[in-house]
Amino acid sequence: MAGSLPIHLLGEPLLRRLSVVLDRAAPGKGWRELAQLAVSHGRIKLSSLELEQCSLQVLEPEGSPSLSLLRLMGKKSCTVVELVQFLQTLDQPEALQYLSPPGIKIVVQPDPKAVLSGQMVKLCCLAVGHPFLHYQWFKQTKEVLHGKSPELIFNPVKVSDSGTYICRVNSGSSFVFSRWAQLDVYDLQGVSYGSLVGVSENKIRICTQPQSQNLKVGDKLILECHAVGNPVPHYQWFRNGLQLTNGNRKEYMVSSVDMEHQGTYWCRVSNDQDEQESKKIEVMIGRKALAVECTEEEFSSFGKPVDLEEQSDCKLSAVDKVALLIGNMSYWNHPQLKAPMVDVYELTNLLRQLNFKVVSLLDLTESEMRNAVDEFLLLLDRGVYGLLYYAGHGYENYGNSFMVPVDAPNPYRSANCLCVQNILKLMQEKETGLNVFLLDMCRKRNEYDDTILILDALKVTANIVFGYATCQGAEAFEIQHSGLANGIFMKFLKERLLEEKKITVLLDEVAEDMGKCHLTKGKQALEIRSSLSEKRALSDPIQQTGSSAESLARNLQWAKAHELPESMYLDFKCGVQIQLGFAAEFSNVMIIYTRIVKKPPEILVCNAYVTDFPLDLDVDPKEANKGTPEETGSYLVSKDLPKHCLYTRLSSLQKLKEHLIFTVCLHYEYPGIEDSMDERKEVNVGKPLIAKLGIHHGFRKNCCMSNRPFHTQASTPVAAEYYLSANHCHPNSYPGIHHQNCVHSDHLRQPEACHCNVTLNKLTSRQEAWNNASHVRRNNLPVETTDDTVDLAFGFSNSLRLSKKQ
Template sequence: MTKFDKDAYIECLPLNLYKELVNALNKDEAWMTLASYVAEQLQYSCTSWIKSLQETKQPDDSPGQRLLFELNIKMCTVEILRTMLDDCGLANILSIISDPGIMTRIYSLVLEQIAYFLFIIVCLEPLKIIVHPIEKLQTDTLTISFGRHLHLYCKAIGMPPPSYAWYHEDTQLQNCTSSELDITINSASQAGKYKCKVFQIKNDGILLSTLTSKTITVQIFPIPVTIEEQPQPILEVKNHESFTLRCKANSYPKPYYQWFHDNTKLEGEVSNTLHIKQFSSRHEGRYYCYIYNDFSEVYTQRACVMLDLPRLKAVAKIALIIANGEYDYHECLSNPKNDAAHIGNLLKEIGFEVICLLNLSITQMRTVIKLFSKALVEGVYGLFYFAGHGFKMQESYMLAIDAPKTYLRRDAICESELLAAFLENDPELLIIILDICQTLPSKEFNPEIYNEVPTVNVYKSKKNLRNLIQAYSTSSHRPSYERENSKYGLYVTHLSKYINKDIPVTKLFENVGKSIDSCFKGKERNQIPMFASSITKPFRLTDATYKNKPPASISYLNELISFSTKTLDVTFKQANICTKVTISLFMEPYLNLIKVKLPDLQNVEINFFNSVPAKRNNLYHKQHKKECWIHNPQVNDGPVVISISKHGTPIGATLLHIQEYIPCLLKVINS
């Protein structure tokens, strides 16, 4: 073994022995045993001391090497290191630097040396910040974008080892207690001054000293105002109570707020919270907040604030919806089919029984109107929606799909005809929505209509026409437009926003008009919706219905429109094939579009035919889906022929008596 000067410092060891010592300390984490011994003698936090030794920054750095380095700069001699290794039971490491001439230890002398060494460590290691955040970045002001990381670094030395705490302005950042700060900038509020406080704390918890790093100012690139929280869209408030509306926005620089009531600026209301005391009818209306900074501005959604009125109940809620798009002698329309289906499905969501029919003749329209009117008895809410061609001459007229090219008023159904039928039995609430043009017929192409003497339809109501709403997609002598590249027409696009909302019906149509008015573009400025009302009660389309047995007329109507998907067995005897056929609605909620599908029949071609030729084609075949759909199947149409072929050669056929499985309503209106 090599003989060493016992008073020599660790740094005087030969390089090969020094490396051997480092490797031995790192093996099986023996360095932690020695480090814990030193911490115990010094009476400071063992955890912090070990953690500081583990913070290696270079690839060739290690805890064992850092431990020897820390002991060396504290003037630790070879003899003191031998003694500490011996006390820790690290004999294998001690053997590396043992002196063969020394067989025993004089422990009193050694303990004096260790005490002197520890005294030197404490005295010579005051707290000191050696790297400030601004030094690594070489600037005291940092500009950063949203979504990026803010990465700051601070380094201190001292015994006991330093502890760290990062601050934003004067607020300590939670869970940021290492020498590095790494956070994501996702709010304008994160701009400001950042600093690091460094502490020396003894093992018994006594604070020895504190230092604060140099401050770095973080700026955030300007960002536009983004609304994070909208005021609630609908708020009902009882009389004399208070209400609060809130919004929240994020931006940099910080956003400013200004509240409005029905486009009137509310003086002094410049926070993100609006509080109104002692609510009354004068406070009803639409509230919104204007939010802005130096770079952008936005408006929140409108909050409709209304008086909370008593809730009503209906005996039943029923709707008749007709969409006419495929005209025989007039331009076909693409939106009515989607518009009517959308409105029908929304009404079903809020408890309406819906009769939804597509492309009806004038005879079919009159039949179903008469049928529907019989169910509009006292206590019933009724709604009628029509989408298709129409015109106005003194009153509004709806055109059926078989209307002649040169039509007269008697070839259409007028609004007074509807009212005469629907008001006969005094429903509790009646809403008529006409999604049609309100223009005059062309004198050039249809002069005879101007010489016609119109039929006057007299309608009476025991309730003097109370609780009636007549709504129109456009006003008198104005067109109603379909929208290019849009699934729905302009009126239904906005009507669908409110028709299933829990708001009074008058508010519903007010909101539709305001919604359309706020987004006018181009020729749509010619379409100005309107409605007339004689409502005397706070009706809502969402009102509940009584659970007791409905009137006989409602029960009968429900029987007529009842339908459920059916699966039947069919046999192709010639081909000796038995399979299943499914009969369902082709497009919800239309009751007169019936789909027939053979999903399990493979490796054959399927064709569908009417056994009796229809005057107007009503069967549409989809070969690749092995299905067809039939519009308005009638009793006198006869059964549907289903033919199967293989490689173009017929191999079998069967008859499907579809009339047995269609809604009973179709049998009534087509009889």
């Protein structure tokens, strides 16, 4: 577990010792070669501009290129294990000795705890091996200021203390990390301190009981049961006496309920010492009204012309609502982006609340994008609302917008990209009730592409809305911070998307919000184009059409792409039983987790790993079987996954050509036997999620292929970066996971009337870096069985980076 930590957590003294060795290393073994190894490894991205900034450290009195590089690699999540591998390749024994912890051994590991607020709580880590040991506790990746002793004491413990903790023990340059310990702290709800007097600390006490609910079809169901006890309690939800699949978390959630979800629910809470059941509650499901009716009193209060218009508006509805969301980040030949992952995830959750059938996809190649659009068109029909959202690199030439796939060459032209106007024409042929395009990309001209497309004329219809994240000829930006990011457009859109307003009115208000914020003023402004003549809204109800052939086909096609494998239990000959579970993060991203359910007492320790995945998925073994979801790159659904498991994140499921077959390997040890034992079981879970649609195939219809160009000319898109430091936080912005470098200079005070009052520090052009850099090649649709994620409460911190989508 310690080897998976970012290297900047090793501490400044140790990093300085390593940098001294690398600075004075022989040719071929220094910091430049270390940087080349890190880049060739594929996961860590270092631009030529960043490496140049490292080399310029030699001009500083006490500057060190190696120290600058190590800090930079740490910020980019380079782990201790990866650094050791790089140093071994460079044959750097002197540097490696600093990373070898001889003699230090942790004899008491911190235990996870679930406690009530107001109590005194201790997390303990005790090590032996050196006469002088130093301790430092971390909460996630942030140092705990008072955590410099073997015991981390909270007196009293607060709900805000909840989190994951780890302890670093070091003596000089040697160090070792403890295992992670989860601390869950709950407020008292109906439980008094007096009722706990004389009660064994092992006894389970339920402090948050589930509550009965009356819901409509399509509403979200959230049931909560929180308990304290030692050891940490486990949870299992039941409905009508039957155990719920994947109902093994504190919260049980269904994103969109149907009549089948009605019934009696309760939760069983247990540990090795005790077992308790929550109170039984009823969940009632009613039919959602299909239209809003005007009363006689409301009708008589209006003037007649307005009455008829308003009455007509009340009856507007959709036959169905379908959305395709594409977020491209991991470009092979172009700058990487961060915001599309968070933006697509958040928009998926919002649209599902509006009863949209959502397909959410990350990092698609050109053929995959075209085939995904084909599948999207199959879900459209007369009267259906269709929404296409794209976040990634893009450009606009002669009024046509182009979305750039992740495999686009450098430079790219219209033949390598998807033309949005072509997709609109195909949507019109379906006679859709509403066509909405939300394009979160740049709209600057691509000087490499001087193509004038000859497109068939669009039909004259009054059902088209374009929401461009930025104006024509301008750039779109994303706020990068601590490993996660939000696009400027989505930051403001998500605050209003659920409002029951005409879509153009809603977008107008988003544009006004963006205009009030100095973070975007003069850089990015929302542009709206619309031919909408009716009061159509994303919140319009769906008019049930019974079991028509079109409706059944559409439901089947959508459901086909969102089937998760059922959770299963595997029994091994040694008597160990493990649970193999699955969760969806996006329509093409799945989390696999393994957990030991039963272990014979004669077995000391055992762990279950998943391995031998199909080559199509290109799963890095170093990124699999991690102790926390965040270590796999899954920050968005981590809170709703079961704890104390090993997690593996499978992205790009659209590339899966055959069934997903992998191996579950069980390692276990018996007392008195040095060698560990292992058993293996092969598992076939078919084609999960989007893999069933086979969009990895070559162009099938070429339905959205651009017309061939008759003239091209080359030039270079410009790239830029803006660095900002926040003074005041917007209440609905995002916190990050990893730290990001900030540049501070030239402070300019912004007016305090802004919603996101910020100080603009430095504007750095990256055009030169774009021209010279050698770019190296280098994923949400939770359903009931995947346990939807609670929204992340991100926030602007003291270091924000505003960067451009090319």
